[in-house]
Amino acid sequence: MHAMILPARGARLQYTERPDPIPGPGEVCVKINACGVCRTDLHVVDGELPDIAYPIVPGHEVVGRIDAIGESVDGLHLGARVGVPWLGSTCGRCPYCREGKENLCDAPLFTGYTRDGGFATHLVADARYCFPLGEDGEDAELAPLLCAGLIGWRSLVMAGDGRKLGIYGFGAAGHIVAQVARWQGRDVYAFTRAGDTEAQHLALSLGACWAGASEDRPPAELDAAIIYAPAGPLVPLALRALRKSGRVVCAGIHMSDIPSFPYDILWGERQIVSVANLTRQDGVDFLKTAARAGIRTHVTIFPLDQANEALARLRDGKLVGAAVLKP
Secondary structure: OEEEEEOOOOOOOEEEEOOOOOOOOOEEEEEEEEEEEOHHHHHHHOOOOOOOOOOEOOOOOEEEEEEEEOOOOOOOOOOOEEEEOOEEEOOOOOHHHHOOOHHHOOOOEEEOOOEOOOOEOEEEEEHHHOEEOOOOOOHHHHHHHHOHHHHHHHHHHHHOOOOEEEEEOOOHHHHHHHHHHHHOOOEEEEEEOOOOHHHHHHHHHOOOOEEEEOOOOOOOOEEEEEEOOOOOOHHHHHHHHEEEEEEEEEOOOOOOOOOOOOHHHOOOOOEEEEOOOOOHHHHHHHHHHHHHHOOOOOEEEEEHHHHHHHHHHHHOOOOOOEEEEEO
């Protein structure tokens, strides 16, 4: 197999040949057809997440087919197309797992962070955390659904049922969630970097009723706002755009510090909440919804050995929609 390996914090990924992985009990080996490039991959590469054991293979929006099965695996077969998400395994024993909150597990494993991920031709995955994908849709277009879509879905559910929804950071997750929200009958207000007319045009083409810069005030008070960009200063901006009892959902795994802000923009029972990871039920619910809603992802495809270029363009805000690597 070949993989793009991160040898150290802040280093460039290295294209490397490795022995093909062998699945253990409860695991499958997946031959990868596509892997999305997520902002969390940037946080891994840039060393912004704690306790990274190097070398590591990033990538957690994996679409591929099972080409080997370990012992004690039920419900999956050779050749089946599956998706492998960020949440790679949970303990099943801690209080959170027992309460049905496996996204908060005390001893989880994460694909592309604490276990090798999908910037490769093959990976080994916990069979319990592989989502059957069926045969509809192109691999590259499905890949962003495995994190941008899943985390986007969880953040949308946490935002509540309000009609007027603000989306701060109109990238991979934003452009997927906007489609779901429009399908649900909501009004979408898209916030982008100042001057990012490409992202604003994409938002409007997907049915947003307004698109502007993050610093702009929308033409109506929002019922809820979801922040996908990892920028803490967006929190007070979003709070100022909310009506009373509105909610700001911070959807990233990492965010820069939130600056101090006056209490009066929080007062009125406004709320700030965060999203942590996902559950398998999120995956089941979202993939059904995505099929019903006819979600289409806007992707730019890169060969596997150009993963560094894809990450650089994501870091510089030069991607519209999502980047996807194809071995």
